[in-house]
Amino acid sequence: MTTVLERPEAAVSPARPAPGRSAQRVSRWQIWAPLALYLLFTLVPFYWMLVFAFRPRGSSSLLPWPITFDNFATVWNDLGFAMFFRNSLMVGLASLVATTLIALAGGYALARYEFRGKRAFMVGMLCTQFIPGAMMLIPLFEIFRTLGLVNSLWSLVIAETVFQLPLSLILISGFIKNIPVELEQAAWVDGCGRLRGFLAVVLPLLRPALVAVGSFAFIHSWNNFLFALMFVNEQEKFTVPVGLSYTLGEFSVDFGALAAGGVVAAVPVVLVFAFIQKYLVQGMSAGAVKG
Amino acid sequence: MARATRTPYLLIAPALIAMLGFLVYPMASVVYYSLQHYNVTKPWDNGFAGLDNFRTLLFEDPLFWQSLGFSVKWVAVEVTLQLLFGLALALIVNETFVGRALSRALVFSPWAVSGVLTTGIWVLLYNPTTGVSRYLADLGLMEYGAAPLADPDTVFSAAVVAELWRGVPFFAILLLADLQSAAKELYEAASVDGASRVRRFFHITLPHLKDAIILSTLLRCVWEFNNVDLLYTLTGGGPAHATTTLPLYVASKAAQAHDFGYGSALTTAAFLILTFFSIAYLRLSKFGAKA
Numbered sequence: 001m002t003t004v005l006e007r008p009e010a011a012v013s014p015a016r017p018a019p020g021r022s023a024q025r026v027s028r029w030q031i032w033a034p035l036a037l038y039l040l041f042t043l044v045p046f047y048w049m050l051v052f053a054f055r056p057r058g059s060s061s062l063l064p065w066p067i068t069f070d071n072f073a074t075v076w077n078d079l080g081f082a083m084f085f086r087n088s089l090m091v092g093l094a095s096l097v098a099t100t101l102i103a104l105a106g107g108y109a110l111a112r113y114e115f116r117g118k119r120a121f122m123v124g125m126l127c128t129q130f131i132p133g134a135m136m137l138i139p140l141f142e143i144f145r146t147l148g149l150v151n152s153l154w155s156l157v158i159a160e161t162v163f164q165l166p167l168s169l170i171l172i173s174g175f176i177k178n179i180p181v182e183l184e185q186a187a188w189v190d191g192c193g194r195l196r197g198f199l200a201v202v203l204p205l206l207r208p209a210l211v212a213v214g215s216f217a218f219i220h221s222w223n224n225f226l227f228a229l230m231f232v233n234e235q236e237k238f239t240v241p242v243g244l245s246y247t248l249g250e251f252s253v254d255f256g257a258l259a260a261g262g263v264v265a266a267v268p269v270v271l272v273f274a275f276i277q278k279y280l281v282q283g284m285s286a287g288a289v290k291g
Numbered sequence: 292m293a294r295a296t297r298t299p300y301l302l303i304a305p306a307l308i309a310m311l312g313f314l315v316y317p318m319a320s321v322v323y324y325s326l327q328h329y330n331v332t333k334p335w336d337n338g339f340a341g342l343d344n345f346r347t348l349l350f351e352d353p354l355f356w357q358s359l360g361f362s363v364k365w366v367a368v369e370v371t372l373q374l375l376f377g378l379a380l381a382l383i384v385n386e387t388f389v390g391r392a393l394s395r396a397l398v399f400s401p402w403a404v405s406g407v408l409t410t411g412i413w414v415l416l417y418n419p420t421t422g423v424s425r426y427l428a429d430l431g432l433m434e435y436g437a438a439p440l441a442d443p444d445t446v447f448s449a450a451v452v453a454e455l456w457r458g459v460p461f462f463a464i465l466l467l468a469d470l471q472s473a474a475k476e477l478y479e480a481a482s483v484d485g486a487s488r489v490r491r492f493f494h495i496t497l498p499h500l501k502d503a504i505i506l507s508t509l510l511r512c513v514w515e516f517n518n519v520d521l522l523y524t525l526t527g528g529g530p531a532h533a534t535t536t537l538p539l540y541v542a543s544k545a546a547q548a549h550d551f552g553y554g555s556a557l558t559t560a561a562f563l564i565l566t567f568f569s570i571a572y573l574r575l576s577k578f579g580a581k582a
Contacts (some may be wrong), residue, residue, distance in 0.1 A: 031388050035398075036381060042398050044423070045412045045456060054417055064427065102305045109302035122305065128314050129510070130565055132517035132537035135558040138324065138545045139317030164312040165306055194298075220454050223405030225520040226542065241407040248411060255421050262411040265405065273403040277396050 050267075052259030071260035075247075079257060081264050083236060084243035089268070091239060092222045095160040099168050099217040100210060102161070107172030108198065112181065125166040126231050137230050142251060144231055155231040156239070160221040168213040175209035176202060208279055215276045219269050239263045293315060318562075325559040328554035337552075344556035355557065358540040359564075365522075365536055366515045367453055370508055376455065377462020378504075382496075384463070385470045395467075402460035406520025412452040413525065414440070443530050450534060454521055462507060467502035470496070505576045512572075513565060537561050 053071055054064035075081045110118065140159060141150070149155040179202055187197035225241040232238065238246075244265050247258045328340045348355050383563065384395045401409075416422050417439045424437040439449035473496065481491050519538050522528060528535035528543070535543075544554040 023542075028388070031383055031386055034379065035383050035394060038376075038383075038398055039394065042401060042454065045416055045463070046400075048415050048423075049412050051391060052421065100336065102309065106306035107303040109299040113296075113299035113302075113582045115299040118299075121307070124315075125310070128567060130513055130562075131314055131318060132513070132538060132558075132561065132565065134517050134519045134542055135321065135561060136314075136317050137542060138551050138554050138558065139320045140313065141545075142320065142551075143313065143317060158309075158313060162309050165310060169306060216464060219403055223403075223408075224404065224405045225524070230542075230545075241405055244407050244411055248407075248414060253414070253418075255418070258411055259415060262408050265411075269403040269405075273400060274396065277399060278392075 035126050046266075049259045049262045050184055052255050053263045055256075057256055059181055069114065072264075074254075075257050075260040075264060079243065079247065079261070080235065080238070081240070081243055081261060084238050084240045085264060087153060088222055088236055088239040088241075091156045091160065091228075092218045092237075092268075094153075094157040095164065095212045095221040096218045098161040099164045100214050101121075103165060103168035104170045104206075104210075107176055108202075110169065110173035111176035122170075125169060128166045134226055137226065140227075141230060149231075151232055151234050152238060153232070155223070156221070157226055159231070160173075160217070160224060164217045164220060168217065171213055172206070172209050175206055176227045179180040181281045211276060212279055213274050219272055222269055302330060305517055310471050321555045321558050321562075324552055324555035327555075329550075329555070331549040331551065339553060344553050345560070347553065348556055348560060354532065354535070354540060355537075355560075358535045358537045361534065362516055362536040362538075365451075365534075366512050368451055369458060369515050370511050371578045372455055373458040374449070374508055375460045375505065376569055378500075380459060380463040380464055381466035381470055382492075384449055399460045399464055401457040402464060404457050406457075406518065407524050409453055409521055410524040413449075413456070417502050420470065438544055440526065441530070443533055446526055446530065446534060450522060450525055453525060454515075458511070458515070461511065465507045466500060466503060472497045502578060505573070505578045509569060513569065516561075 034186050051062060051064045054067050054069075055061055056066060056068045057070070076085075109115070110122070127267075136159075140155075144150050144152075144155040149158070183201050184197045188194070192200060223241060224239075225245065228239040228242045230246070232242070240261075243260075244261045247254065247261050297336050325344055326340055326342070328336050328338055328343070330336060340526065366418070380398060384391060384398065404412075417424075419425060419436050419438045422437075424433050425435065427433040428435045428437075434528040480490060481495060516536070517538055519536070519542055522534055522536060522539055523542065526534040528539045541554050541557045543563070544550050544557060
């Protein structure tokens with residue numbers, strides 16, 4: 001269980017070619033031709049959604065011009081996306097906070113203490129990675145019914161947090177292991193308690209890990225469809241993916257509304273993604289591959 | 292490492308309680324329900340069932356075998372294609388070229404998109420009146436009226452392409468992370484020795500990536516097997532159950548038929564299949580062994 005974190009400087013390798021390789025460098029078109037094709041495959045779908053969201057009803061232009069916000073007004077006000085957006089945001093933020101705090105405490109214990117049952121706990125966490133979310137619908141539904149949490153957004157917060165925890169714990173404990181314990185010990189010598197030492201020395205160094213764990217938790221919870229579909233039946237408590245699935249389900253789909261709803265669903269994750277994508281490669285290599 | 296005190300137990304307690312309560316207990320209760328007749332709409336039939344549910348599943352339910360068969364086909368096709376494209380993409384964006392950072396951000400971006408949103412976007416792209424085919428037909432490049440999602444001959448490929456769109460970045464991100472930890476010296480030495488690009492790929496890059504490939508394909512197999520969002524919203528498992536995966540079948544049993552006992556038996560069967568597959572895969576691929 002050695003989680004190795006690459007240093008950011010090493011991962012974002014400098015933009016100069018290694019000396020020995022320049023002789024055999026790939027020519028420009030060998031990179032650009034396949035890359036351009038793949039970019040087309042990636043971006044055309046996004047562009048299609050934007051065009052349909054912003055162009056007027058009945059237009060068949062492939063440019064979103066004249067630009068209109070009518071579709072957004074329909075989706076936001078009439079179809080309830082303002083409500084769905086608020087619900088999703090609340091679930092996403094609550095899962096983010098819960099996952100990060102619980103994983104921080106547990107990750108610190110795993111990294112800095114030897115205790116009985118630690119190995120069993122680690123193995124158990126890895127095993128949970130094979131528990132299928134879709135398969136847990138029935139028993140989780142029963143539990144939430146017993147707890148009176150069906151039709152409550154808290155059921156989603158709990159389910160999201162629990163499914164995010166194992167990976168987050170492994171990731172955070174890996175990061176903490178890489179912080180020399182001597183740094184903390186120095187703080188204890190200076191009269192700090194364990195908690196104050198942690199807050200003053202370890203926490204600031206954990207920022208990349210917290211960004212990764214927090215944003216994974218947020219994105220997963222923002223995107224989750226099945227739990228939200230099964231555990232929440234009242235329309236005022238729908239989340240964005242459930243709302244979006246209803247714009248799909250009609251017999252005559254309003255494509256403008258569908259596209260605008262899609263943009264509403266995409267904006268928060270795209271913003272988070274733009275913020276974290278530089279750390280994503282390192283976070284993945286630390287947590288998932290070398291875990 | 293600190294001595295064992297109560298502290299580490301207190302620190303992992305929240306994670307442990309959450310996972311015991313909402314992962315381990317539900318999993319155990321699935322196994323329990325699988326041995327019961329338990330249908331919310333037929334309470335008079337409820338009670339201990341022994342292996343009845345499993346007998347039904349094995350011998351009397353063609354849909355179980357059909358959905359399992361489709362799951363295997365879906366996972367095999369998706370994971371193979373995602374791996375090939377993801378590997379190619381990782382190799383491309385690992386090269387040094389102008390615009391690399393932006394290209395990476397753009398090609399990775401569908402990673403953050405949810406299954407429902409993917410469906411929304413591809414419904415627009417596939418629809419005969421709003422889709423790409425209509426504009427190609429306008430240019431005289433295609434016939435009008437192509438509807439890939441409605442045609443039983445093309446629905447599978449249509450779903451595969453949509454899932455590829457958001458699945459390839461997962462492999463690209465993970466494999467890029469691992470590529471960056473490959474020792475530059477090895478490549479330089481090979482270069483000096485006159486090894487061709489192709490030879491270097493097969494003798495240095497591929498062995499280096501072996502464990503990352505094994506682990507990421509396994510994680511992805513489990514994930515694709517369990518993933519319900521896209522097919523549930525894109526095809527609804529149709530036409531005529533042609534795209535029903537096992538988890539989709541479970542979800543429909545639980546949600547529409549309220550047959551929790553039988554649904555739990557299906558879940559248990561799926562979990563056993565996944566576990567055996569994972570162990571066999573790790574053994575057969577010699578995960579962790581020196582390449």
